[in-house]
Amino acid sequence: MLKDFQYFVDRGFYYNEKDDPLSAHLFAIGGKKWRTLRTKLTPTFTSGKMKMMFDTLIQCSVQMEKAINQFSIGKQPVDIKDVVGCFTTDVIGSCAFGLDCDSFKTPDAEFRKCGKRIFKSTSKLRAIKRAFMFSYQDLGRKLRLSFFPKDATDFFMKVVRDTVKFRKTNNFVRKDMLQILIDMGNELTLEELSAQAFVFFAAGFETSSTTMSFCLYELAKNPEIQEKVRKEIKEVLGKYQGEITYEGIMEMKYMGQVIDETLRKYPALAFLTRECVKDYPIPNTDTQIEKGTSVIISILGLHRHPEYYPDPEKFDPERFSKENKNSIVPFTYIPFGEGPIVCIGMRFGIMQTKVGFTVLLRNCQFSVNKKNNCTVCNGSLQLDINY
Numbered sequence: 316m317l318k319d320f321q322y323f324v325d326r327g328f329y330y331n332e333k334d335d336p337l338s339a340h341l342f343a344i345g346g347k348k349w350r351t352l353r354t355k356l357t358p359t360f361t362s363g364k365m366k367m368m369f370d371t372l373i374q375c376s377v378q379m380e381k382a383i384n385q386f387s388i389g390k391q392p393v394d395i396k397d398v399v400g401c402f403t404t405d406v407i408g409s410c411a412f413g414l415d416c417d418s419f420k421t422p423d424a425e426f427r428k429c430g431k432r433i434f435k436s437t438s439k440l441r442a443i444k445r446a447f448m449f450s451y452q453d454l455g456r457k458l459r460l461s462f463f464p465k466d467a468t469d470f471f472m473k474v475v476r477d478t479v480k481f482r483k484t485n486n487f488v489r490k491d492m493l494q495i496l497i498d499m500g501n502e503l504t505l506e507e508l509s510a511q512a513f514v515f516f517a518a519g520f521e522t523s524s525t526t527m528s529f530c531l532y533e534l535a536k537n538p539e540i541q542e543k544v545r546k547e548i549k550e551v552l553g554k555y556q557g558e559i560t561y562e563g564i565m566e567m568k569y570m571g572q573v574i575d576e577t578l579r580k581y582p583a584l585a586f587l588t589r590e591c592v593k594d595y596p597i598p599n600t601d602t603q604i605e606k607g608t609s610v611i612i613s614i615l616g617l618h619r620h621p622e623y624y625p626d627p628e629k630f631d632p633e634r635f636s637k638e639n640k641n642s643i644v645p646f647t648y649i650p651f652g653e654g655p656i657v658c659i660g661m662r663f664g665i666m667q668t669k670v671g672f673t674v675l676l677r678n679c680q681f682s683v684n685k686k687n688n689c690t691v692c693n694g695s696l697q698l699d700i701n702y
């Protein structure tokens with residue numbers, strides 16, 4: 316991932332720039348194209364740019380707070396997966412596409428529906444097509460196969476095209492990722508720009524919302540940890556006159572440990588993929604990984620290995636305290652991947668998760684609903700709220 320990166324620079328994903336422009340995004344493309352694009356996109360996530368997008372994040376969190384308050388007034392259990400799904404859709408929809416989605420008021424809006432469809436397009440034919448595309452990538456491109464459903468691609472392309480046109484024609488500027496991409500001028504074509512806005516959405520929405528769901532599930536099961544997070548939130552907010560600020564969010568160290576532990580126990584991606592791009596002799600062995608071989612690195616396997624994390628099923632944020640963090644064996648904690656190809660949106664993902672938790676936990680206590688007989692990944696997750 317790092318020292319021998321030159322052998323494993325690609326993920327080996329299928330993309331088809333010509334017939335399916337949205338598929339040619341940072342996550343999928345490889346080689347020189349990836350390097351050029353990564354260099355162009357890295358400035359999107361500097362501290363300065365994150366501070367700039369902070370206000371947009373806060374606006375989305377206000378909608379979530381209103382929704383959660385409604386649930387607590389009605390004393391109804393809440394499907395927390397749905398709530399945080401609406402929140403992260405609003406955040407990424409707003410920051411990457413410049414849209415005011417307001418998924419809480421309009422849960423069936425086209426944007427959220429298309430987003431869900433991209434992840435849940437489970438028809439058998441599509442599954443077979445995708446397996447084929449991954450196995451025979453050049454043939455797939457010759458046959459003009461698309462990775463994403465055509466109607467969803469058309470929808471996202473149109474949204475970007477219309478927004479870019481509106482902003483250029485009206486000299487309208489907004490503090491978001493799309494604006495940063497627009498400001499790159501001729502460095503990106505409209506297709507390239509759309510594909511990157513799309514990957515910010517695709518890579519940022521589901522990863523962050525599952526992390527938030529799993530975390531709230533653990534907090535609901537561990538009230539003392541939940542209370543400690545709430546105490547920290549109240550202390551930090553008190554310091555900033557009750558306002559949620561970028562600086563305050565950065566100071567919430569214990570909440571950071573809780574998120575780290577969530578990503579250990581429930582990494583949003585269970586494994587990483589790399590494609591070997593030139594024959595790689597494995598050091599100190601007679602074995603060679605041949606060019607073209609796909610390699611899988613199990614994040615879940617490492618994160619739940621008792622040798623690295625004793626009692627791995629236990630949810631214990633102390634593993635990531637200042638004192639204990641240093642004893643984590645390098646490369647055994649990789650929720651965002653590693654090396655030059657590491658998640659580009661890592662700090663944004665953590666920032667939006669922290670803002671979401673601040674809003675949810677400052678006034679509400681969560682507990683697992685008695686009728687809830689499922690785990691987070693299986694259907695909904697019903698939590699009770701006490702305001």
Ligand code: HEM
Binds near residue numbers: 657
């Ligand atoms: C909790 C939240 C997130 C998690 C757990 C996560 C996890 C990951 C992982 C495991 C990878 C693969 C890294 C590798 O192969 O070594 C990745 C790549 C990526 N992520 Fe994230 N991610 C999160 C949030 C985000 C957000 C918010 C964005 C954008 C707004 C984003 C954009 C990307 C992109 C564009 C890549 C591809 C990077 C490249 O190939 O250069 N991610 N992410």
